[in-house]
Amino acid sequence: MTVDGRPVVVPEGATVLDACTAAGIDTPTLCFGDTVAARNVCRICVVDVAGSRALVPSCSRPAEPGMEIATDTPRVRHARRMVLELLGSSVDLSLTDHVEEWNARYGADPDRFGPDAATVAQPVKVDNDCFVRDYSRCILCYQCTDACGEQWQHTFAIAIAGRGFDATVSTEHGVGLPDSACVYCGNCIEVCPTDALMFRTEFDLRTMGTWASERQTRTDTICAFCGVGCTLTLHVQHGVGDDDGDRIVKVTSPHSSSVTAGNLCIKGRFGAGHVHP
Amino acid sequence: MTDPRPVPVALPVGPPVTRPRRDALLPALHEAHDAAGWLAPEALDAIADRLRLGRAEVFGVASSYASFAFTPRPRRLRRVCTGVMCVVAGAEAPGADAPGVVASPCLGRCEQAPAVLDTDGGRAVAPVAPAPVPQPPTERSLLRRVGVVDPSSLDDYRAHGGTAALGHARTLGPAAVRAAVTASGLTGRGGAAFPAGRKWEAVAAAAGGPKYVVANADESEPGTFKDRVVLEHDPFAVVEAMVIAGFAVGATTGYVYVRDEYPEAIARLEHAIDAAGAAGLLGDDAGGLGVPFRIEVRRGAGAYVCGEETALFASIEGYRGEPRTKPPFPVDAGLFGRPTLVHNVETLANVLTILDPSGPRPETKLFSVSGAVTRPGLYEVPMGTTLAEVLDLAGGVPAGRTLQAVLLGGAAGTFLHPEEIGVPLTVEATRAIGATVGSGAVFVIDDTTDLATVVLGIATFFREESCGQCVPCRVGTVRQEEVLHRLVHGRPLGSVAEEVQRLRDVGAAMRDASICGLGQFAWNAIEGAVDRFGVFGAST
Numbered sequence: 001m002t003v004d005g006r007p008v009v010v011p012e013g014a015t016v017l018d019a020c021t022a023a024g025i026d027t028p029t030l031c032f033g034d035t036v037a038a039r040n041v042c043r044i045c046v047v048d049v050a051g052s053r054a055l056v057p058s059c060s061r062p063a064e065p066g067m068e069i070a071t072d073t074p075r076v077r078h079a080r081r082m083v084l085e086l087l088g089s090s091v092d093l094s095l096t097d098h099v100e101e102w103n104a105r106y107g108a109d110p111d112r113f114g115p116d117a118a119t120v121a122q123p124v125k126v127d128n129d130c131f132v133r134d135y136s137r138c139i140l141c142y143q144c145t146d147a148c149g150e151q152w153q154h155t156f157a158i159a160i161a162g163r164g165f166d167a168t169v170s171t172e173h174g175v176g177l178p179d180s181a182c183v184y185c186g187n188c189i190e191v192c193p194t195d196a197l198m199f200r201t202e203f204d205l206r207t208m209g210t211w212a213s214e215r216q217t218r219t220d221t222i223c224a225f226c227g228v229g230c231t232l233t234l235h236v237q238h239g240v241g242d243d244d245g246d247r248i249v250k251v252t253s254p255h256s257s258s259v260t261a262g263n264l265c266i267k268g269r270f271g272a273g274h275v276h277p
Numbered sequence: 278m279t280d281p282r283p284v285p286v287a288l289p290v291g292p293p294v295t296r297p298r299r300d301a302l303l304p305a306l307h308e309a310h311d312a313a314g315w316l317a318p319e320a321l322d323a324i325a326d327r328l329r330l331g332r333a334e335v336f337g338v339a340s341s342y343a344s345f346a347f348t349p350r351p352r353r354l355r356r357v358c359t360g361v362m363c364v365v366a367g368a369e370a371p372g373a374d375a376p377g378v379v380a381s382p383c384l385g386r387c388e389q390a391p392a393v394l395d396t397d398g399g400r401a402v403a404p405v406a407p408a409p410v411p412q413p414p415t416e417r418s419l420l421r422r423v424g425v426v427d428p429s430s431l432d433d434y435r436a437h438g439g440t441a442a443l444g445h446a447r448t449l450g451p452a453a454v455r456a457a458v459t460a461s462g463l464t465g466r467g468g469a470a471f472p473a474g475r476k477w478e479a480v481a482a483a484a485g486g487p488k489y490v491v492a493n494a495d496e497s498e499p500g501t502f503k504d505r506v507v508l509e510h511d512p513f514a515v516v517e518a519m520v521i522a523g524f525a526v527g528a529t530t531g532y533v534y535v536r537d538e539y540p541e542a543i544a545r546l547e548h549a550i551d552a553a554g555a556a557g558l559l560g561d562d563a564g565g566l567g568v569p570f571r572i573e574v575r576r577g578a579g580a581y582v583c584g585e586e587t588a589l590f591a592s593i594e595g596y597r598g599e600p601r602t603k604p605p606f607p608v609d610a611g612l613f614g615r616p617t618l619v620h621n622v623e624t625l626a627n628v629l630t631i632l633d634p635s636g637p638r639p640e641t642k643l644f645s646v647s648g649a650v651t652r653p654g655l656y657e658v659p660m661g662t663t664l665a666e667v668l669d670l671a672g673g674v675p676a677g678r679t680l681q682a683v684l685l686g687g688a689a690g691t692f693l694h695p696e697e698i699g700v701p702l703t704v705e706a707t708r709a710i711g712a713t714v715g716s717g718a719v720f721v722i723d724d725t726t727d728l729a730t731v732v733l734g735i736a737t738f739f740r741e742e743s744c745g746q747c748v749p750c751r752v753g754t755v756r757q758e759e760v761l762h763r764l765v766h767g768r769p770l771g772s773v774a775e776e777v778q779r780l781r782d783v784g785a786a787m788r789d790a791s792i793c794g795l796g797q798f799a800w801n802a803i804e805g806a807v808d809r810f811g812v813f814g815a816s817t
Contacts (some may be wrong), residue, residue, distance in 0.1 A: 040602055041747045044792040054797060055789045060602060075789055079749070082786030086752035112779065115769045118755050140745065149331070156331025158747075160597065161340045163580075165755045167745030170340075172325070172332035173318045173347075181331065 001067040016058040016069055017045060025071050028080060028102050030087075031141035032059040033191045035255050035262045036151050039142045044083040044102075048073045055079055077106055084108035089117045090165075092137045095195035118165065125202075127176035130184045130270045132203045135168055137196035144169060144188035144197060152263050157182040186269035190262045192250060199250040210241045216249065225267040230269055231257045248272040299595035300613075306339050307576055311398040314352035316345050330595075341597040341744070343382075343579030345539045353402070356381040356538070358392040359455070360499045360645045361734035363690070365726050366390035382581065382738055383499035385537050387647035387720070388654045394538060400574075401540040408510045409502075409654035412670070418638045419626045419656045423510040428545050431552045434513040442565045442632035446521045454525040454632065455481060459803075461631045461640070467493055467584070467621030468715045470704045476618055478607035480526040483616035490519050490527035491612055491619040494535040495589060497581040499685035499738060500718030504622035506655050508535065508542035511626075512549035516572060518625035520563050521632065523570040526618050531572040534589050537579050547574050581742035584791045586611075588620045588744065599746045600793035623717075642702060642717060646671045649678060649723035657685070664698040667719060678723040681688040682810065686715025688735045689798035690807045692728070711805070726765040729765050729813070732806045736761045739799040750796030753787040757800065764813050773813055780807065 001008055003023035010019045013039070020027045032041035040057035049056045050068035055075060084103055088110025092223040093099045102108070125133040142160065149156050155164065157180045161170035171180035189197040198206075205211035216237045235250045251269050255262040285456060294301075305328065309320045316339055325335040339345050359370050360383030368391035371378040378762055386392035388409040395402040408424035410417070417423070426433040434440070446454050459474025496504040508515060519531040534542050534722045549570050553559045565568035580598045582588045587601040590612045611617025623643055632639040640660045644667050645654045649657045651672025658667060664683060674680045680695045691712035693700070700706050707714050722731065736758040745751045759785075760776050763769055784800030806812045 040792070043748050043792075046790050054791070064435070077784075078782070079786050079790040082753070082782060083748050086748055086756065086783070086786070089756070090752050112350070113756055113759070117759060149334070156334050159331065159333040159337030161333075161337040162745070163341045163343070164741065164743040164745040165751055167341075167751070170333065170337065172322065172336040180333065255511070268719065 001062060001065065001069065003069045004071055012061050014063045016047060016049070016056065016063050016067070017065075018062045019063045019069065020047065020058055020071055027058055027071065028098065029059060030096070030139060030193055031143065031160070032044075033141070033143045033193065036143050036146045036191060039146070041142060042083060042087070042139060044080050046113055047071050048076050048077060059125050081106035081108045085110050087139055089113045090119045091139050091194070092121070092138075093194060095137065096139075096193065120165075120168070122168075125176070126200075126203070128155045128178055128182075128184070129200055130266070131189055131200055132198050133169075133177075133187060134196050134198065137194045138169060139194055139196075140167060140169070141193055143191035143193065147191045147263075152261075153183070153185055153187050155181055155183050155185070158188070179208075184266040184270060185264060186246065186266070187263045189269075190255075190264075201249045205237075205240065205249065208241070211249075212237060212239075220254070223264070223268040225271060228259065230260045230264055230268050232272075234272065248275055279646065283537045287335050292651055293570070294327065294329055299328065299330060301328055301659070302330065302335065302338060302595035303575065303578065303592060305792045306335075306342075306345065307399060307578070308405060310345055311400075312347070314354075314398070315350045316347055319661050338595065338597050341580065341599075342577075343741075351377040353377055354379060354395070356384060356394040356802055358382075358384040358386065358390070358394075360384065360387070360680070361731050361738070362387040362500050362720055363554045364734055365648065365722070368392075381538065381579075382741065383497065383501075385496055385502040385505050385536070387500050387502055387718075390647060390653070394540075396540055397696055399537070399540060399653055402543070405509055405525045405541040405545075409505055410506065410656075411652045412656060416642045418630050419507070419623065419643060420511075420655065420657045422514065423506060423655075426511065428512055429548055429552075431513060431549075431556055431558075432528065434441065436513075438633075439513055440517055440558070440564070441634050443517050443521055443558070443566075443628040445632045445634045446524060447564070447566055448619045449632075451481070451525045451527070453621040454521060457637070458525070458628065460635055461627075463624065463631060463640070464704065465621055465626050466623035466627070466643070468498065468689070468713070470714070473624055473627075476608055476620075477522070477526055479534075479606075480528070480618045483609055485616060486527070487530060488526060488615055489612045489617045490522045490526065490528045490531040491586075491589065491617055492519055492531065492533040492584060492622055492625055493535055493584065493589060493619055494539070494622050495577050496539075496582040497536055497584045497620070497717070497742075498689065498716040498718055499677065499735075500645060500655075500684065500687045500720040501716040502647075503717060504657055505539050505542050506621050507626055508539065512546045513553065514626055514629055515562075515622055516549050516553045516558065518628040519572055520558060520566070521628055522572050522618055522620070522625065523563070524566045524568060526616075528618060529569050531570065532575055532593055532612065533572060534575045534577060534583070534593060535585075536577040543574060550574065554676070580744070581738075582744045582793070582795050585795060588793065589619070590617070597744070599744045600795075602792060621716075638732075642714070644702070644717045644719050646719045646720035646721065648684075648719075649674050649680070649726075651675055651710070651723050653745065660703045661703055664693070664699050664719070667702065668698060668721065673722075674723050675720065678725060680721065681724045681726065682722045682728060684720040684722065684731070684802065685718070686713045687718040687720075688738050689801055690715045690718065691802060692722075692810055693793055694809065728806060728810055733761045733765045734756070735802050736799075739795070743795065743799075747790075747792045747796065749789075750791045750793075750799065753783045753791075753796065754799050756783050756810060757787075757803065761803070777807060777813060781802075 046055035
């Protein structure tokens with residue numbers, strides 16, 4: 001196949017996105033995650049495939065022999081710019097990686113729809129000690145519901161509810177997490193691309209103005225709670241406020257780990273508190 | 278949840294299932310909603326527990342449908358159509374203080390505009406309206422039995438040519454039936470005009486099973502009511518065509534997905550299925566074809582997007598009505614991931630005329646004519662008839678008024694100028710002038726109507742009907758409606774030209790990058806109104 005005129009060879013089963021990457025092309029993605037199946041709902045990764053009327057989501061379209069892909073046509077650039085403007089004008093993307101860079105690359109101006117443009121803004125849901133849900137930052141990538149549901153956890157505590165612009169991630173009837181089926185594995189936080197889902201520790205530090213990612217280091221270790229042997233990545237902030245000691249501010253797991261694929265349980269994810277009596 | 282609820286709460290009865298039964302979810306939601314008039318949290322949770330589904334998932338599915346209420350509401354309901362056809366005819370959205378009166382997008386009764394629908398527990402209260410078919414039966418083919426036969430009588434159906442095609446199919450055998458469909462050149466009548474024969478051959482050739490035949494009766498394109506008329510007045514025809522289709526492609530189960538706004542059609546179809554089963558037209562040896570075939574009816578729940586075939590599958594399967602990415606196409610992986618033949622009701626009706634024992638009848642097309650004409654109704658005309666001829670059949674624009682525009686193809690269609698109505702209503706001829714036959718909706722607009730309000734009504738419709746899955750459509754339909762709202766009310770953000778540029782930018786992204794046809798065509802009619810009619814003074 002070719003990407004922007006360059007011949008590319010990818011293994012069978014590869015996606016068009018893989019082919020673009022193999023061709024050395026940086027393709028923006030938002031809803032695409034490396035641990036759940038592609039949903040192709042944000043549409044920022046669209047490309048032009050010769051013979052196809054509409055643009056094609058590169059993250060999910062299987063690469064086929066002889067495909068001719070164009071990644072930088074006016075149509076592609078326009079669609080990507082508009083996805084950035086539509087999301088940027090309705091969702092808080094301030095904690096989402098790469099957005100500023102992409103806005104510049106595609107000339108996106110999310111403010112052009114005016115101050116009265118409808119947004120998904122709503123109060124932060126703080127209903128438990130483990131994590132908060134700020135759906136003002138939610139782009140509806142479906143990754144959290146897939147991770148909670150049949151792709152990883154099989155807990156089904158959350159699902160997409162409502163329709164259209166009013167669609168949102170919700171428990172049944174919108175009850176708080178303590179009244180839901182949630183088991184606090186935090187695997188939804190692991191896949192969230194916009195920080196709509198955030199550790200309570202991070203949320204509290206950010207609220208106090210003492211979150212300092214430049215003073216954080218990451219240390220990999222093995223969880224000691226049971227015999228599975230999950231790899232934990234401890235995010236340690238050195239010095240919090242007046243306290244100059246070290247503090248574990250959140251726990252993740254490498255997506256490449258053959259044991260966890262990024263997933264943990266409540267003990268590994270939120271059980272580090274005992275380190276700080 | 279400790280507050281006492283004085284209203285009746287319908288809980289599903291019966292033992293829990295032994296494995297998750299997601300496919301039973303939509304019927305269960307209807308059952309509970311019909312009984313109580315709304316879905317209480319306790320009812321939703323009980324359904325989830327009984328079907329072994331997640332409670333959040335059940336809430337997520339239920340809340341994606343406009344038909345369901347989640348706060349107490351009377352069982353007896355009056356739905357007031359707020360589709361653009363009815364708004365132009367004077368319909369007004371009910372106020373919030375009118376319990377039991379709700380606004381509804383196009384009810385598919387445009388010939389009665391302004392239309393209302395009274396239901397009690399989901400069933401129609403008023404008697405079925407007479408068939409809105411002004412043409413004499415001698416001029417009809419697809420509609421030859423409509424308004425002529427008793428739709429509840431299989432004997433009457435047979436006495437008027439019914440089941441003759443089935444007998445002919447039995448003689449021909451599956452391969453020859455498929456060949457006949459292919460040779461007829463029949464194309465899909467839901468709007469996309471895909472060659473039917475290619476689907477039949479592909480499903481027959483597809484590996485794996487069971488295979489399914491799905492009749493798409495989720496007729497939701499504003500201004501379209503042809504499938505309702507066929508289902509209400511000739512339901513056995515749909516049953517017969519599905520039996521033949523199943524025989525020809527090797528499917529043993531059929532589903533008819535009928536929109537919730539057509540309760541009489543559902544009742545008559547269910548009766549026809551029962552009667553056909555009792556007479557051996559369905560069952561282990563369906564119609565004496567030597568193969569089993571059974572049909573189930575699935576009732577939609579107020580979602581335009583479920584007319585999109587993959588969203589329709591998702592809805593039957595018990596998921597949210599959200600379209601799926603194609604490929605894979607339904608002929609390979611459709612309903613429940615199996616090879617599926619999915620056709621619009623009118624397309625299926627054509628199968629019977631193709632397999633007429635005395636030879637294929639000449640191809641005809643149905644047009645739902647509404648708006649500013651003397652005789653709104655359903656018209657059947659030979660393929661190639663011009664729009665002007667259809668308007669003449671409908672009596673033309675009432676005396677003293679002037680034709681301003683025709684909206685051809687519904688909300689996803691195109692506005693045509695009076696000088697363009699000489700166009701033959703074929704896929705090719707309409708495409709040549711940048712239009713589409715679509716679902717055959719012909720909405721006639723005279724000079725007393727402000728085109729801008731029609732355009733805003735279309736934008737509002739798409740905003741309300743977007744499923745919300747993909748960004749271009751979910752946010753784009755909102756931004757489009759916001760711009761049009763400002764323009765119609767004379768409060769542009771910056772200049773009118775800037776606003777029109779916003780429309781163009783959003784529209785192009787929706788067309789190019791949306792997952793399904795809803796988003797891809799949400800800007801179609803509006804673009805034409807802007808460019809071809811200069812509704813906001815921005816004509817080029």
